[in-house]
Amino acid sequence: MTDNQKADRPDRLSVEPEVVDGVRVVTMQGEIDHDVKDVLSAALLSEDSTVAPRIVVDLSGVTFMDSSGINVFVAAYQQVSEAQGWLRIAGAQDSVLRVLQLVGVDTVIPCHPTIEQALNA
Template identity: 65%
Template structure:
């Protein structure tokens, strides 16, 4: 199952949702910054009515990530972990992966080279 969601700033971030079993894959494209942080949070959390969120964020189409996006990922991680769920990051481009590593987000969240690895970890 796949569906699309455009943020209020479609030129900056677009979101698609897919399901693989009981895991939701959120496919992100564009820039993640202060202007789209609320849309990112909503995209990661709003589509799952189940208390146990299992989410893979596909970052392969993300070209920019700032501290606002990092904060959203940490907040979502904390929220879903409290409900015995998880958030995994996958397929980040080199520039985005570097930011994730520099701020230590990869020590907090499970980060994977591919979506397939994130789904099976």
């Protein structure tokens, strides 16, 4: 598949960040794989360490995730933990949640059914 074909795929990852009550909520839609790991990294990993990062990642619109996504989530978790912050996952569809559970990410990064539950945990 050429780069142009990848760019034309409707299932590529879209990322919409917003701040809700001082928490960065990153809503994602599409597929998380090797081709979009840089987009995912940019959305979660930060150069700014002046504020303890608090991040909720809304995966309700993500239909597929491979090990590339797992690696970025683990790196983001490590970064926010070192900065006395936290990372939570919300709304993962069954197929994505299953991947998180198979590798044990859900035992390290809290996974919640909804954004509201993740924000209030």
